[in-house]
Amino acid sequence: MSPAERGSAAFEAIDLRRSYRLDGVSVDALRGVSLRIEHGDFVAIVGPSGSGKSTLMHLLGCLDRPTSGTLLVDGVDVSTLSETKLAELRNRTIGFVFQSFHLMGRTTALDNVALPLVYRGVSRAARRERARAALAAVGLEHRLDHRPSQMSGGEQQRVAIARALVGEPKVVLADEPTGNLDTRNGAEVMDLLARLNAGGGVAVVLVTHDAEVAARADRRIRVRDGLVEPEDGR
Amino acid sequence: MRTAEAFAMALDALRVNRLRSMLTMLGVVIGVSAVVVLVAIGTGAKDAIESEIAGLGSNIILVVPGQIGVGAVPTQSRLDLADVAYVRRAVGDPSRVTVSVTSGETVRVGRTEAFVTINGTDENLPNIFERPLARGRYLSETDVDTRRRVAILGAEVADRLFGDVDPLGRQLTISGARFRVVGVYATVGATFGVARDQEVHIPVTTAQRLLGLSRIQGIAVGASGPDQIEPMQRRVLAALADRYPGERFSAVTQTQLLGTIGSVLAMLTGVLAAIAGISLLVGGVGVSNIMLVSVRERTKEIGLRKALGARQRDVLAQFLIEAVLLTTIGGVLGILLGVGGALLIQALSPVPASITWWSVALAFGVSAAVGVFFGVAPARRAGRLDPVVALRTE
Numbered sequence A: 001m002s003p004a005e006r007g008s009a010a011f012e013a014i015d016l017r018r019s020y021r022l023d024g025v026s027v028d029a030l031r032g033v034s035l036r037i038e039h040g041d042f043v044a045i046v047g048p049s050g051s052g053k054s055t056l057m058h059l060l061g062c063l064d065r066p067t068s069g070t071l072l073v074d075g076v077d078v079s080t081l082s083e084t085k086l087a088e089l090r091n092r093t094i095g096f097v098f099q100s101f102h103l104m105g106r107t108t109a110l111d112n113v114a115l116p117l118v119y120r121g122v123s124r125a126a127r128r129e130r131a132r133a134a135l136a137a138v139g140l141e142h143r144l145d146h147r148p149s150q151m152s153g154g155e156q157q158r159v160a161i162a163r164a165l166v167g168e169p170k171v172v173l174a175d176e177p178t179g180n181l182d183t184r185n186g187a188e189v190m191d192l193l194a195r196l197n198a199g200g201g202v203a204v205v206l207v208t209h210d211a212e213v214a215a216r217a218d219r220r221i222r223v224r225d226g227l228v229e230p231e232d233g234r
Numbered sequence B: 001m002r003t004a005e006a007f008a009m010a011l012d013a014l015r016v017n018r019l020r021s022m023l024t025m026l027g028v029v030i031g032v033s034a035v036v037v038l039v040a041i042g043t044g045a046k047d048a049i050e051s052e053i054a055g056l057g058s059n060i061i062l063v064v065p066g067q068i069g070v071g072a073v074p075t076q077s078r079l080d081l082a083d084v085a086y087v088r089r090a091v092g093d094p095s096r097v098t099v100s101v102t103s104g105e106t107v108r109v110g111r112t113e114a115f116v117t118i119n120g121t122d123e124n125l126p127n128i129f130e131r132p133l134a135r136g137r138y139l140s141e142t143d144v145d146t147r148r149r150v151a152i153l154g155a156e157v158a159d160r161l162f163g164d165v166d167p168l169g170r171q172l173t174i175s176g177a178r179f180r181v182v183g184v185y186a187t188v189g190a191t192f193g194v195a196r197d198q199e200v201h202i203p204v205t206t207a208q209r210l211l212g213l214s215r216i217q218g219i220a221v222g223a224s225g226p227d228q229i230e231p232m233q234r235r236v237l238a239a240l241a242d243r244y245p246g247e248r249f250s251a252v253t254q255t256q257l258l259g260t261i262g263s264v265l266a267m268l269t270g271v272l273a274a275i276a277g278i279s280l281l282v283g284g285v286g287v288s289n290i291m292l293v294s295v296r297e298r299t300k301e302i303g304l305r306k307a308l309g310a311r312q313r314d315v316l317a318q319f320l321i322e323a324v325l326l327t328t329i330g331g332v333l334g335i336l337l338g339v340g341g342a343l344l345i346q347a348l349s350p351v352p353a354s355i356t357w358w359s360v361a362l363a364f365g366v367s368a369a370v371g372v373f374f375g376v377a378p379a380r381r382a383g384r385l386d387p388v389v390a391l392r393t394e
């Protein structure tokens, strides 16, 4: 069936390839990946280190363009989008959570969370209001004016999740979100992501090494040597 | 992103790196303050000289043999008193023409001596030049006709030779000849570095005999009004051309003198401003340099912003605004420093300084332009940064 017949998915990848040139040598990070992730899906991407998981996430998140192949995000072929349109897509459709949090060090939790709305032209007052609500949703209403250095790793990652959801995205992409956290904090982050998926209907795609974490997802996509292996449970 | 928002964000970034921001601004601060101070001094010098020339008197035409101009060879004068009488007839009103023979000589009173400028002139000098007396009288027609040995002293000469004693009626020796003091001029100050308070005026006829001369050096004509200057100038030159066909004479007016000096000083001011401008440019290169370092340091931040939806032009604007803020804040500080410096120089030294609004506006405009010009390259680099590469940088 063609994508059009099945309606638009959150992501639809057809034969995605991405190769890097390194010192004149070509490295194939992805060697023809096809997959489909529906709206509201909860997907774990698993695989050994260096298999191409992050590369895939960057392509899905429109931070990078494939060397070849087609990627539809929410039904739109991203190869047709300009740099400006891609930025808008990242801003409105996608929320990112990174392994090392990537918060702005000298900025308060509230302003960190409000940052995506700056690029949407939302007024300062409205931004702070929405950021406060997002921080409350991750249980950090008491940490609004704290800087990242004044918070624990688990709290920092929850701030990052609040930042990912403040713009009400359709999907959240999380690359090893629990990789830098202990088990308890990791579980808390997973609870948040699961709640976001179940309650808000937001598709969650996360990369993980941890089988326990992966088990909480509805689907598992295995990546090995730049290729997707046939899925179980399908 | 909104513009006000972008400025607030840029200010924040500068505040985070306070020390570096200040050091980066320093080049611009120095450049701008140098422009303001140097232009103030140049303009002040021009104003001072122009007011000196205006203080000579009004509607004066100076007639000299040969050609006046930069690099012109001084001409041996062939004019004598007969020529002066001739010019007087041509002008119509003899009292509007005076004459000058000058020479540096030593004057003595008892054991006190001074080296002064002797100026042989006549009774018409005060009709043409602004030269008020403090005491006594001007030269008279009889003084000139009978070659009297009388002298009028400049204020400083009188002070040096006689001190507290009233010089009127006293004797002094000029090159060995005895003279009687009949007048003392009021203080008038210097013109073109000619210290007029250090002159001694004696009758032109007496001066010619004393110095062994039959010639005179220059003739000064006073026009009856500003609109009479040009016709008078032409009439005098035509008369002299008639008398000495084929020879050159020059008749310069104060206005022409002012124009020449004004343009020379304006050029000098321009050169000073240009030199200061170069230091502003060097400051701009510094800004560019530091901005490039800043872009590299904040690679991760830029990647993150892009991941969250910043467009290329949002990031470009952020860094460009930072650069422009650096240079314009530096510009404002430089203007304050320059104005303060100019006022200080004015107050503490004899150098006149006059702050001009155009140099302030120019310095500010140039520093803003320097920010844009030198900020563009780093800002473009930031804007084009690949978010993936930026985010992978740990």
Ligand SMILES: Nc1ncnc2c1ncn2[C@@H]1O[C@H](COP(=O)(O)OP(=O)(O)O)[C@@H](O)[C@H]1O
Residues within 6 Å of the ligand: A020, A021, A022, A027, A028, A029, A047, A048, A049, A050, A051, A052, A053, A054, A055, A056
């Ligand atoms: N910018 C890059 N330049 C060159 N090679 C890269 C680059 N990014 C990733 N790679 C290579 O691509 C492969 C996949 O990397 P990655 O997607 O980060 O794997 P994973 O996230 O599964 O550990 C690895 O061999 C890695 O070295």
Ligand SMILES: [Mg+2]
Residues within 6 Å of the ligand: A053, A054, A055
């Ligand atoms: Mg990875």
